[in-house]
Amino acid sequence: MRLTTGCASLALVLGMTGGALAQSGEITVWSWDVAASSLQSTIEGFNAQYPDVTVTVEDLGNQQVFDRTLAGCAAGGSGLPDVISIENGEAEIFWNQFPDCFANLRDLGYTEELAVGFPDFKRTELEVGDVAYAMPWDSGPVAMFYRRDFYENAGVDPASITTWADFIEAGQAVAEANPGVVMAQADFNGDTEWFRMLANEQGCGFFTGDGTSIAVSQSGCVAALEAVKDMADAGILVAGNWDERIQAIRAETVASQLFGGWYEGTIRSNAPEQEGLWGVYEMPSVTEDGPRAANLGGSALAITNTSDNKEAAWAYVNYTLGTNEGQVTMLREFGLVPSLLSALEDPYVEEGQPFWGDQAIWVDILGTLDRVVPSRGTPFFGDAQAIVQAVQTQYINGGYENAQAALDDAANQIALVTGLPIAE
Incomplete structure (x- = not known):
């Protein structure tokens, strides 16, 4: 789905109309990490159009934003800001429990003409019937970010890594050639991101x-969990939480990081002195000629119903997410991958990036988007995530006979908590 130039222009005009009355006031935005920095980067362009609107972006951290938003909604909106960043995978938790906590963007100017400028997989979790609770922001096409010099020291050509078995072999060579360097890291103790990326690649979630039944015990998910354990057992995938992975990048003790495309900005902003040392390649697959695309993360912006300045909030949200200028500013400055389809055709996308050894990384990363299988979070994402994380840890530590047994257990636990049936 792509907008014609005429439709894109119409959508922009219609969308901006919704904020035309927002000439002054103050708004506050909650976000986290590089996402917060990206929002901050759009304020200058926004203020060129709305000079009397003051925007304050607060970086609370991902978990704090989720927890405080949930608590604020439970308290009738008390203490909430005007605009909140919400991850797509967690979005339905809020709409399901607190449908009155957020404004209907349809009432503020988010017309259907503007909405169709985003891919359907980004809108599915954000809209319920005629209500649009949030506007799509970034997507997370998965890529392998790697240190060119560490791979070269080991004689490893990333183009030769097409399967996870290849990745294990390459990882062992990289570790041997670069003492003190690990091939990759995963948050085994607090998340399931590697499992979810590999499962999504295999068409499972x-x-x-x-969203009506549980799929985690199906074959694609089983293959994904087996691959994760194989890498952990081989010693090339080691535990590391978010902060530890950033520390490893800075300390130059990690050779690869698998994440959504938005992680580009995290690496670049945390290790600017490593310009030219990093590159990007497609994630490997379970089998030769298997699928090599997945999505991890991606967020949206929602406006709270308790906001005293919804018009100004909408004007900011619409400029930041609904215009090429806003979206490409965030891509250029912090690597936030646009969901706005017209922004993907901006000339910047095709440019070689100096930090990445002049590789045109956005052509490579965004080239996988049309191969991504949509994955639904549902209102039960948090329940499933906690269960699968615990099962994953137990399986990696030898607590289950095989991956099928582990995920059968996870599916049964999820069914008990949610009441949903297990898919055949």
Whole structure:
């Protein structure tokens, strides 16, 4: 789905109309990490159009934003800001429990003409019937970020890594050639991101695409969990939480990081002195000629119903997410991958990036988007995530006979908590 130039212009005009009355006031935005920095980067362009609107972006950290938003909604909106960053995978938790906590963007100017400028997989979790609770922001096409010099020291050509078995072999060579360097890291103790990326690659997720049943014990998920354990057992995938992975990048003790495309900005902003040392390649697959695309993360912006300045909030949200200028500013400055389809055609996308050894990384990363299988979070994402994380840890530590047994257990636990059936 792509907008024609005429439709894009119409959508922009219609969308901006919703904020035309927002000439003054103050708004506060909650976000986290590089996402918060990206929002901050759009304020200058926004203020060129709305000079009397003051925007304050608060970086609270990902978990704090989720926890404080949940608590604020439970308290009738008390203490909430005007605009909140919400991850797509967690979005339905809020709409399901607190449908009155957020404004309907349809009432503020988010017309259907503007909405169709985003891919359907980004809108599915953000809209319920005629209500649009949030506007799509970034997507997270998965890529392998790697240190060119560490791979070269080991004689490893990333183009030769097409399967996870290849990745294990390459990782062992990289570790041997670069003492003190590990091939990759995963948050085994607090997240399931590697499992979810590999499962999504194999067309599997916690739930089926319609969100009505549990899919985590199906074959694609089993293959994903087996691959994660194989890498952990081989010693090339070691535990590391978010902060530890950033520390490893800075300390130059890690050779690869698998993440959504938005992680580009995290690496670049945390290790600017490593310009030219990093590159990007497609994630490997379970089998030769298997699928090599997945999505991890991606967020949206929502406006709270308790905001005293919804018009100004909408004007900011619409400029930041609904215009090429806003979206490409965030891509250029902090690597936030646009969901706005017209922004993907901006000339900047095709440019070689100096930090990445002049590789045109956005052509490579965004080239996988049309191969991504949509994955549904549902209102039960948090329950499933906690269960699968615990099962994953137990499986990696030898607590289950095989991956199928582990994920059968996870599926049964999720069914008990959610009441959903297990998909055949």
